[in-house]
Amino acid sequence: MTVAAALGGRLERSRAILDTVDADALLISRPALRRWLAGFVLHRGEETTSGYSGTLLVSRGAQLVLVDGRYHEQAQASCPEWDVRLTHGPIATELRALAAELGISRVAAEAKVLSHADWLAIAVAGLELQPADDPLRDLRMVKGADEIAAISRACALTDACFEHMLTFLHPGLSEHAVAWELQAWFRANGAEDLAFDPLVLVGARAAMPHGHPGDTAIAAGQPLLIDFGCQVDGYRSDMTRTVFFGEPERETRRRYDAVRQAQQLAFEAAAPGIIGSALDGIARNHLAEMGLGEAFTHGLGHGIGLETHEEPILRHWQQPLQAGMVVTLEPGVYFPGEVGIRIEDDILLTDGGATWLTRSPRELVVL
Secondary structure (H helix, E strand, O other), X not given: OOHHHHHHHHHHHHHXXXXXXXXXXXXXXXXXXXXXXXXOOOOOOOOOOOOOOOEEEEEOOOEEEEEOOOOHHHHHHHOOOOEEEEOOOOHHHHHHHXXXXXXXXXXXXXXXXXXXXXXXXXXXXXXXXXXXHHHHHHHOOOOOHHHHHHHHHHHHHHHXXXXXXXXXXXXXXXXXXXXXXXXXXXXXXXOOEEOOOOEEEEXXXXXXXXXXXXXXXOXXXXXXXXXXXXXEOOEEOOEEEEEEOOOOOHHHHHHHHXXXXXXXXXXXXXXOOOEHHHHHHHHHHHHHHOOOHHHOOOOOOEEOOOOOOEEEEHHXXXXXXXXXXXXXXXXXXXXXXXXXXXXXXXXXXXOOEEEEOOOOOOOOEEO
């Protein structure tokens, strides 16, 4: 399928939401959805500083990209099937004129993305607004073949990066130095960006599930937790490994094995039809049976695609998973002041179960 055909199919699926929510038009603000639907891309930093530039307005008979002068030419080149409109004023002012032109009055928007100030201003301008976060979210949960291929490329690059890191890591390196090497390797080997800023944590600092790298240096006898990923053609990977510099103590090895087993049990159970929270429970129950239940302080995983964290969030997902979903499996245990252990991989749900997308060794690694 060509890119144009894929985008065209997505546009028709989005228009179907208008009947579901009884609206005249969709106002789309989330950067990932704008890219998925129209091919419009803002890069890191621009997404939060560009106001509403790139916002999409989709009615039954029109599809518009609203951009200011900074992105006008870019939008014309990247969104050839869309009506690119050059904007000059606040979003409420622009929408009031467009509503009169297109004959729309009831607009469905992303309440979780559009700012409260813009929401109020649009309402004051005379448009009736209603949230459409859930149906718009659902559009991207099941990935198409082109999306799965892009995520697979990102995962393969992440595996290659980890293989490189195993030859690079040694005692004396700071967390910052490891994080910089991860970033440099990805950029030198074909990634268009990082999926997120890497988490690199040494020793007891690994007990912070989302701690940030600092000046702490790797030392013999300590663990190193690295959580990292890249972006390829817009799509992300997300992988975590915990490695050890010297043979870990017996209890640490037991905890590591328990985390690995919890992930494997979840993988074996992952298949279309299983409820997301039930899959989370499989890993959680195993860790509890091993006496580690209270140390597992976050969810088992989340969807991944054009964003690093997408629906479904497995711990809270009360619906059946579907073939074509890509999710992470990332059980972990954390003991403040002592150690943290997490193993994370990306998997694809298929008609027959699940397949690993990140394939780096999950067995305990001693360097």
